[in-house]
Amino acid sequence: MSQPGETSPSTTLHSDLDLLAQLHAQVLSESGHDAGEQLDALVEACRREDESAVQAIVDELDAEAAATLTRAVTVHLHLANLADERSRARALRRGEDDDIESGGVAPALQELIDSNRLQGLRIHPVLTAHPTEARRRAVTAALSRIAQQLDRFDDPQNGAPEHAVARRRMLEDIDILQRTSTLRRTQPEPRDEVKTVLTVFDQTLFRAVPRLYRRVEAALPGADPGRTGPQVPAFVRFGTWVGGDRDGNPFVTSTVTRATMATQAEQALRQLHEHVDRVARTLTMDTVTTPPSPELMQALAVDAVAYPEQFAEIMKNSPGEPHRQKLLVVGARVEATRREHAGFAYAGPEEMLAELRLVQDSLVAAGDARSARGELQHLIWMVETFGFHLAELEVRQHSAVHEGVLTELIGMLPDVADPGAAAQDPAFLDELATKGWPIAVLPQSERATEALDTIRVLSWLQQRWGVGCCGRYIVSFTRNEADLLAVRALARLAVGDRPLRLDVVPLFETGADLQNAPSILRAWAQRASTQSQWAQSGRAVEVMVGYSDSAKDVGPASATLTLDHAERELVAWAEQAEVELTLFHGRGGSLGRGGGPLHRAIMAQPSGSVDGRFKVTEQGEVIFARYGDAAIAQRHLERLTSAVLLADEPKRSKARDDAAARYADLARIVDQQSRGCYRALVEQPGFADLIALVSPLDEIGDLRLGSRPSRRAGVETGRSLDDLRAIPWVFSWAQTRVNLPGWYGLGSGLAAVGDIELLRRAYREWPLFASLIDVAEMSLAKSDRRLAERFLELGGRPDLSVQILTEYDLSLAHVLDVLGQQELLERKPHLSQAIGLRRPYIDALSHLQLKALRVLRLPADPLRNGPVDREAWRRTLLLTVNGAAAGLQNTG
Template sequence: MTNSSLPGSAVSDSSRDDTRDAVDSALRSDVSLLGGLLGQVLHESGGEDLLHDVEKLRELVIDAYESERNASIEDAEKLVAAFTPERAEQVARAFTCYFHLTNLAEEHHRVRVLRNREAASGLVKDSIPAALAKLTDELGTEQAASRLADLRFHPVLTAHPTEARRRAVSSGIRRISDLLGERDVATDGTVTGADIDRRLLEEIDVLWRTSPLRTTRPTPLDEVRTAMSIFDQTLFEVVPRVYRLLDDWLLGDEAGSKASVAPAFFRLGSWIGADRDGNPFVTAEVTKEAAGIASEHILRGLERVATRVGRSLTLGDADTPPTAELVALADEQNRVAPHLAAQVGTRAPLELHRRVLLVIAGRIAATRKQHDDPIAYPSAADLLADLRVLQDSLRAAGAHRSANGELQGLVWQVQTFGFHLAEMEVRQHSQVHREALREATAGGELSPMTEEVLEVYRTIAYLQKRYGVQSSSRYIVSFTQSSADIKTVYDLGAIALGSAEAAPVLDAIPLFETFADLNASTTILDEMIQLPEVQARLAATGRKLEVMLGYSDSSKDVGPVSATFALFDAQSRIATWARENDIELTLFHGRGGALGRGGGPANEAVLAQPPGSVNGRFKVTEQGEVIFAQYGDKMIAARHIEQMAAATLLASAPSNEENNAAAATRFASMVTTMDEVSRVRFFELVKAPGFAPWFAQVTPMEEIGLLALGSRPARRGLSVESLEDLRAIPWVFAWTQARINLTGWFGLGSALAAVGDVDELRTAYAEWPLFASMIDNVEMSLAKTDGRLAARYLALGDRDDLATLVTAEMDLTREWVQKATGRDEILESRPVLRRAVRLRSPYVDALSLLQLRALRAIRQPGQSDPSDPDHQLLLLTVNGIAAGLQNTG
């Protein structure tokens, strides 16, 4: 792709509008540079013919998109059909590489914007200080401080297979991004600048020559190690940095000279290597290994920081006299670790603070290497106690900056990550538990499945003994349908360990996923808290209880509109129930990255929650491509954490709760109409005879299962005769690939039309955050939908009735979304986003046409060999379209 092929010059003059000005020139420059280098690589690799074919297809799809001329898209289809299999693959890879480069340029620009914003004065919108300022205005200083002290943001990393890129590709992209950052500070025309350009060309050449497809499916432990790369590269350093920025704001000019007051509000959970619902590859041994890998990473990080800070803590005892408590700690170190203490003492004979911290570092190392070593720390709490003694001694001697500086960062890291890094949260399906309990209580030989279920409890007990109870105590029950499903968890624990007293400490968490289960949630909870095991845990935890809500299956169950309202209603009722039962509730949101799985801007979603459902605590799943998008870069990760924490604080502000409550009451009748009509419309489609096999025909649903995306199978069974056995992720992924995005919007058009009152809809959009968030998310979904390409995918099936139903609802939804927002065009109010979608869409169209070519060939009788060129082309385009649309499942 030459410079002339880049987004900035690809749009015809007639389509240029004021949205062009919203794109920063620095971003345009980066995209131009990377696109030009890619064009050079294509020319060097495949010659002028390859570059010509890429450029020709690019020109045709842009003309078709901008002019909406069918002739142009038909010409593009003819060109794609004429490609040899080898050429089709090369062109698909070229467009995929382009998207990877564009994505990284946009991420790089986002970091650039964040740096500029950080350098500006005043409160940043969506920041914790801004949220605190508002809370202080509404509640007063004391209550605002209390809310901050209780703040918790708790993301849980999951290994759901939505990251379409190979790790090798991600690593290459990261190297290119780093070079782009170096180029920002290099001077044009210098040796350094020229060298960076040469290295960029080299890395883009490697990216082009690297197969974008995994050859083998990753194991659960591969997924664990991938997640650990995020921790090592960003989270370990970023989290204390966020605390520090908050602390500096809270203390103002006294920051560093007074004890830190910012709370360690971030907690990390993980399902990776622990979520066994439908994943036979996650075994008890895998969970044990996954926890060991995580602990190794955090202990190595803590050891490194303690050593670095200890070496710099060269404060002489004469000027910084130690307290009696520190002297006692040093004596204890001499007793517990005499050899280590003696070795350190020779290097710091008159620097007791330094000596104590270096011995602490040595004990952390021993903890990592051999947990039963006599000098190993029994727990993170013991380490934290030693660090507190050290801090207090420094403060007593007047060395406040040493006490509150880098040493405080280490304290925050221990508070946040402990010795376990992330809590391993086990999840299993209620039906599996029922069957295991039936076998275990019936006597006789146990099946391998039941043996494995029981072994999981023994593993949890081991993890709690090894890393502490906080390392693994949450046990999530998928498809909780009664309180008996919760009791089964405790019964199996007692059986596995021989008695209830020997069983591990467990908090069984109900997961309400279907429409029916969401509606029955409070009834089930009423029965659940009567269980003796649950009552004991409530007494032990100060009446803390966690409840999980599933966005994915509820949306697949009744459609996106009804699911949105059902989830809001369930949260509202559960929050009221918790308040009436004196329970400190934490709602755990099983959100996905895509719009059909609860996706969209998470901070906006937090603010749209019903009154009493947040209360300063927000727990949410982060998965697949979302993990890397939110936490792959330090600046972006810091901003995301701060935004989420700020939204979690603001969600419970009286003004926000009152607004949400009033709006929910005012628009209750509208919700009833929309719920009923959208559900009927959704069922008209998904419950039509033969829908499931038709869905498999008109989307690449079956073929997605061939992609080595993750360790988890794409569906629960082998049949596509029923949607019940299909997981929500491929359900969403497949519709996205087909440029239909049905899971994000289907049924909304009929629902809005049934309300009919445009003024009422516009008032709801202006006044009710939940409704506005839903409409905005659908607007984004529609922006990435293409009716002409959707029609081509739908034509792959033999059900004109279903195809007509889909396209009619698509048109109706687009019409009524514009009426509800009062805007003439989709994304009219978000010009930067609108332009980004417009610039990307023609390039995605090219990949869609290549995918359609592959699908048409594969759908021919007898074409079932997954290794043939058509299947390979299809998988390449799946990867490229995912990169272009920037969301999968």
């Protein structure tokens, strides 16, 4: 880094990066140590791929110096991410886009020429608390302050004095960032995760969602946005698992779930009150220019009697302005709802919507369509989208927990010889769910009490905030119909005949469970309790498919093809059962957990599996990457919308189905060969130990990324692949620069086909195969063979190292061959640039991590000189993990 000089306002990604790098260099120089010079030397050596120079620098570092240097590299990566995000947001605001393939809602609607497709449209992102976000809130806050000052520095309206102030404040915050520990000292609690995730609603989503609807409205034929009637329904809904997902997390309790919804409702109502108040103060039209409708006048007369004190104050402040008066009444009632003032509060969002539409209709009748369809329409969309609960709180629990609880409770019933068998007897469980339990039983264990209390709190929350606030209950690792019937059997005991909307959602995760899913659902559909649930939901059924464990189970290529086959079977089942199926995609941010370009993934879905409805998990750093900026959030939602609109367009659907049939034999070969190759590796004795030795797997829990433990309950060593969670599995492979979960086995699968022209045609014609190759290309691009080889050496298993690297070479060669490229990402310049900007810094962190691992894993390392402070090196290792996660971005 050069010393900073006079810098003009930045306007591009590179000028932003140059400015931030200069300011960072100044901070390091002023700190009095030589981290800046070391950073320059190490990064330059990594850029030249000069291994001897890199080793000379790293070998001289003790734990303290390595930690300081790691902090400097990490801060630079955070600043690079900030510059990149600003560049993307700036381009979007100018109407530019770096993803031409994804199109937008305007081209999608022009192609469809059918606004009726909007009526059944539903986009449903679900924010989860899976522990993949390594960045502390303190770091996020500092970066946010730097971004604000960078905007100030960029503003052409500001002169030299303002630029100087912005520059000084950026230096201050970069200094704070450099001195702030990136490691959490305490484990986050679920309430901390709730606060963190909900910031995106305050900061971006309340702005981004109405803008999305406006963009769709503007794309409709003959549209006059803000004047003609709203033809666009509020088609986005948000869900959340934060505070509701108790699978493997003992810290999420019924008390936490209740408190979570209280926090969400507080935030939703506060936002709605602010927006109502703002809109109300603009509706200053009087009775002469804009006469109110008789219905509005009648409603105001009722308000005067129902809320005399509040209404008198409103009349005093807004005489002769009936539309404003009514909106001020609405605002006062929203505030009363937030403060839980009985008699003045709304019973639910539907009551508020009715009053807003009353004002809107009155304005239209008076000839003021612009006021009716302007900001007031934004407010209506907000209420329809967020309600009083912000996002639907979903509950998830492991099927084994339900089985254990039922075994305990059924054991208290008379005349049950084998409670364990009864807890897995579908007919018996269905009878408990429909006819009730023969006697009331009281749980004896804390686990059983908590299971029943969870369902009771769902019933209470629905009574308080409406049935839309919660009600979906996801059963992890669904193995059979009994796993689904168990929830309704427990619900009958928990709440009896009291009102409760409970939609049981099966989650099929492993390769075997995905294959068995249709038969499980067919059996489940025959049960009386299931038919009762479907009758309550209008025969709308949700089924969740998991990407993480299926990929860990059979490898990425086979998992992709297995999921595709399973989804086709599920669509056929839904048609036969005459239900409206919504597939819920449990995708992670990482490439080994279903990550990658979401637009292309949607377009590759089997015909009929989308049908205007798409639900997907968003988690970890992906939440803030996609929703941290309003422009980026709007564009992400627009991409989802366009893809969902087009996914089942008849011509595309037919072409996709024809291609799937045409390349069925190719798919079978790739599936069988890639699965066999993958299983041949992971079933090797000692393979689970290898990943623990060559990566920071065992230390990841100490990063305190989330409230959920990194290992499943009862697992002590973490050496069993079956018990290791998919998130730390993928996270660890990303740290080693191997990225094995994103590509392993694909090379063998492609090689077995033996016809490169056939593979190239499949890439051009079959969206699913193209998506598979593109994800592998991205994963390989974020890998590094030289560094991967050095990490693998730490495992002391040259046989496994050779096996992995041989498959890497095969996968790389065949992916490039299919793409017809010499280098990875040749046709994706924006992605290539993003990775290239960060690579030397991530490589530097990898070299530092390698040294820390050598100290901790190899006690007899010949390169070691004298005694070492293991705890200091352990902390350095954690710092490198945190920094690499910031640079790689989609690690979990």
